[in-house]
Amino acid sequence: EAQVTQNPRYLITVTGKKLTVTCSQNMNHEYMSWYRQDPGLGLRQIYYSMNVEVTDKGDVPEGYKVSRKEKRNFPLILESPSPNQTSLYFCASSLWGTSGKDTQYFGPGTRLTVL
Amino acid sequence: SQKIEQNSEALNIQEGKTATLTCNYTNYSPAYLQWYRQDPGRGPVFLLLIRENEKEKRKERLKVTFDTTLKQSLFHITASQPADSATYLCALVGNSGYALNFGKGTSLLVTP
Numbered sequence: 015e016a017q018v019t020q021n022p023r024y025l026i027t028v029t030g031k032k033l034t035v036t037c038s039q040n041m042n043h044e045y046m047s048w049y050r051q052d053p054g055l056g057l058r059q060i061y062y063s064m065n066v067e068v069t070d071k072g073d074v075p076e077g078y079k080v081s082r083k084e085k086r087n088f089p090l091i092l093e094s095p096s097p098n099q100t101s102l103y104f105c106a107s108s109l110w111g112t113s114g115k116d117t118q119y120f121g122p123g124t125r126l127t128v129l
Numbered sequence: 130s131q132k133i134e135q136n137s138e139a140l141n142i143q144e145g146k147t148a149t150l151t152c153n154y155t156n157y158s159p160a161y162l163q164w165y166r167q168d169p170g171r172g173p174v175f176l177l178l179i180r181e182n183e184k185e186k187r188k189e190r191l192k193v194t195f196d197t198t199l200k201q202s203l204f205h206i207t208a209s210q211p212a213d214s215a216t217y218l219c220a221l222v223g224n225s226g227y228a229l230n231f232g233k234g235t236s237l238l239v240t241p
Contacts, residue, residue, distance in 0.1 A: 018172075045227075047228075047229075049231075054233070055233070056218075056231055056232065056233035056234060057173070057218070057231040059228050059229070059230070062227055062228060064227065070225075070227065072228055073228070073230075102170070104172050104173075106172075106229075117163070117175035117178070118163075118165075118173075118175060118220075118229060119175075120172030120173050120174070121172055122171060122172055123170060123171060123172055125170075
């Protein structure tokens, strides 16, 4: 089954404790991205990657890091989480960017709480 | 700055009626516009894409229109059902060409 998976689905952590949210897709997609979704603010892009070793900032990259060492994986790293990073996070992938030739496939989401 | 505006008020309609949702945008020159559906706590799911040279697109009970002069897209669900209750998001590619920007979505509630 074609899908985007994220782990963990739920995470409660404390301020400053480094964490990684994994994202994996099995569709051989070049493009992957991370979004956060907050009430009243909608979906905002954090980082995206056009291909292996190619990443770039989205609208709200502060406090986050990403890496793309393999085509299928795109982990999101919070080196020193803070309470304002409490949010619902989504990973998404598509065949080739946002060219309109294909659709964005979203993962199930990771609900992160930083105390 | 670029903006995508969707009606923030929830839309409540009776089963069987047609739901119409609006997406307005500013400072975009889109080649296409996308609509997604999102259920609570779940990831958005793609529904339809309409290109700038297409005035209208249909898929089963869904219809989307795109007016680049008015800078507006309308999303219609005909013969609505309670299962259509969800939040509907419109999305446009930002100036970078590599980011999909979403509106905040409109919540639709279809009651029996």
